[in-house]
Amino acid sequence: MPVFVSEIVIDCADPERVATFWAEVLGWRAQREPEGYFWMSESGVDEENDLKLIFVPVPEPKTVKNRVHLDLSPRGADQEEELQRLLGLGARHADIGQEAGLLWHVLADPEGNEFCLLRTRRD
């Protein structure tokens, strides 16, 4: 196809704070650009085919549940251990009216952006 998803962009009040959190979560390196935004990718170099996360400053605050969110999957690691690691990094549990007993955890980053921690797959 002539287009591909190259970037996921997250609006921030404090891009450095949010980027620092996600860098620790993913083990990627947050890189500041002179324009005031931060980016990161798995390779850490600006390769076109490497999915980037971009953290941009915006004036407006977050007001509602995000309509687009990320799911994280443990890579071999235990879901419960990962939950504790993420909470230690500054994630918090988020109540978006979800049912009890889900197989995943609904969390939020330091600016309240919801994300889910899925169960560990064993396939």
Added chain:
Amino acid sequence: MPVFVSEIVIDCADPERVATFWAEVLGWRAQREPEGYFWMSESGVDEENDLKLIFVPVPEPKTVKNRVHLDLSPRGADQEEELQRLLGLGARHADIGQEAGLLWHVLADPEGNEFCLLRTRRD
């Protein structure tokens, strides 16, 4: 790292409509699950390491600019040709107060989810 970004989840009023649009944009195949959501990935098979887009039904409407959005990059294709293709698939120009003269186009999908079409990279 013990976690990775495995899914991008998009809340929808009509998951089939939104998934169909994105499937045409990306050349991926939208797959319906019995629970009422749709998913797609580049490989089209449920491989853990393959980034998925997930389209889930939610009761609440979209009310504000999305705080998380996707950027698309042309893969060799010309940006202007891609713009026309996306508009033909049902994308529309979105006004989020951006400056004139940007190097990218701000667009929205059939439910108003903002996304950007970046310029063609030549590196």
